[in-house]
Amino acid sequence: MTLDQLDTPAALVDLQRMQRNIARMQARLDSLGVRFRPHVKTSKCVQVMQAQRAAGARGITVSTLREAEQFFAAGETDILYAVGIVPAKLPQVLALRRQGCDLKLITDNVDAAHAIAAFGREHGETFEVWIEIDCDGHRSGVAPEAPVLLDVGRALAQPGASLGGVMTHAGASYELDEPEALAAMAEQERAGCVRAAERLRAAGHACANVSVGSTPTALSARSLPGVTEVRAGVYVFFDLVMANVGVCAPSDIALSVLTTVIGHQADKGWAILDAGWMAMSRDRGTQKQRHDYGYGQVCALDGTPLPGYVMSGANQEHGILAREGEPDREIVRRFPVGTRLRILPNHACATVAQFPEYQAVSVDGAVATWPRFYGW
């Protein structure tokens, strides 16, 4: 199979770029002296996880219990489920642990901590739980200095639970685009998480793991004293949002959507594509960034970006290709019906979620199909 033979739209992975992205992150975290636990929510693909592991990653981070089940079935046992657990999901967690999966949970509140411990006692299990720390106010977690941190720690010291560590995610880093600000955010993420661990240890709790991470901070941290591991997900593919943040170049983006021109509105300078928001997702993450790419950057079939040409609009299965600024009066001649193009996505995690499979493209042009799962 080659690019010319694929049905469109298709999710292409440039294997050379993916391997380069994997090697870059691993080398960086190796040099910072921390373990790397990639977040596999981005790819949901066993082949991608195996490439991360082969490069030196140890353990994985998941965002759903389905990911835990699927990657455990593929041989990974060291799994951190990085979304606050609700008691109703504990039977599913118990089943995984009893099969030999070293599945670790997180929480940021006393109620869930009590419920986990109670369920553990009831079933003769000890659930390892890490406490989620809020380092930047963007989502969930306990503030490093909050009194409740020690309450959660105490609740997890009951039989049925054990406190395995602390973890945080500086999601606010996505809103930055200056190296100094990114380095400062990485330090804020590190310092907050380490401080929480120190408070827990001072209160008598072992707190073995100190886990931080986001793609921007992982690539911007200058040193990570006190941190034991880093998590990051989207770096494996990168995307236009990350290019705007400044932690990759557009030429690092390993994911694109292959599409075909199906018609034109010549007077408007539009070509109509068979990739709409169902293929690209509705993610408009570059809208508020320094360069708004619409629904994506248009590239030639060989991956060369066509500067100024973006997907300016999208219906479910229709994309509108247009030039930024002045309409292109030569659009029909430039992109005749049947022309194949690639679109770089705003947000790789959202775009790949629309596809049941990847088309993994080697440097020699050979294409392999890699399955991707979804759902919960």
Place this chain on the structure above:
Amino acid sequence: MTLDQLDTPAALVDLQRMQRNIARMQARLDSLGVRFRPHVKTSKCVQVMQAQRAAGARGITVSTLREAEQFFAAGETDILYAVGIVPAKLPQVLALRRQGCDLKLITDNVDAAHAIAAFGREHGETFEVWIEIDCDGHRSGVAPEAPVLLDVGRALAQPGASLGGVMTHAGASYELDEPEALAAMAEQERAGCVRAAERLRAAGHACANVSVGSTPTALSARSLPGVTEVRAGVYVFFDLVMANVGVCAPSDIALSVLTTVIGHQADKGWAILDAGWMAMSRDRGTQKQRHDYGYGQVCALDGTPLPGYVMSGANQEHGILAREGEPDREIVRRFPVGTRLRILPNHACATVAQFPEYQAVSVDGAVATWPRFYGW
């Protein structure tokens, strides 16, 4: 299975509301004297299509060839593929037609029309093609008065193709919210499509089918002389965008996402949910409408809306529930960890695309699982 036992997040379909929506649209189009060909791109679910058919729908509209294949396998033969065909997809179309599927194509350009006819001659097949008409400038199609309309008609008169009709979609209707403006848009959609058919007939072409439709115009048209059929998709579930357009009430919305509270940020008045953008989609279709619902309207487990409470933000697997305006200082007491809620979506087509299955909830509370497919 009942609502209390379902894993979250889950895509719930309120069957009573769905049946009411189906009956309402069918009765309306019956009274207007036109055939109804529902667009099944919304549900991609055989059970939903069967309910539409049982109510009187005849034929279906699809947005991908995978939909055509899946619904043909489920027994539907009269299928309109309503995205402009590219020649590379013709082998797949040919295979379906040879299996007995009455699959009809669309195009809006001479190049594709020639390619279809040539491929038909080469394979001893006559492809039925409808010409796509642009009635509102929002996407693809030939303007009703454009000279090229007759060129496309002539190209489709060659052996290997046959001109089956004209079709249009007033997607611009989604931007309206006044009954008079909607009725005027429905008339514009009708008049443009009928005018195109008349021009083709005057040039000697049979043009048996005149197909129009969008959910807002289908529910707003006052009469449809010259139209043979109407298409609509999202009406089967409805959503907050359609409520803002004014063609349904929030109490008509048959789709919701079941979610669980996993934590809080009490000082901000936030509850954190286990449904993020992966469950709701990134569709922010209400952002520019009269009421911006964020990522969705929050409802109690029984479906009763909780006015003023919306999903104000979303990460991949985290939603932020907040009150519009002043933060709710009682958020922890009001929605403790483990609370189950339903979220009404901005755009049903985008939200359901994130789920491998529906949980179809009967009026007696029984839940049946209906599969949904995706991909191309």
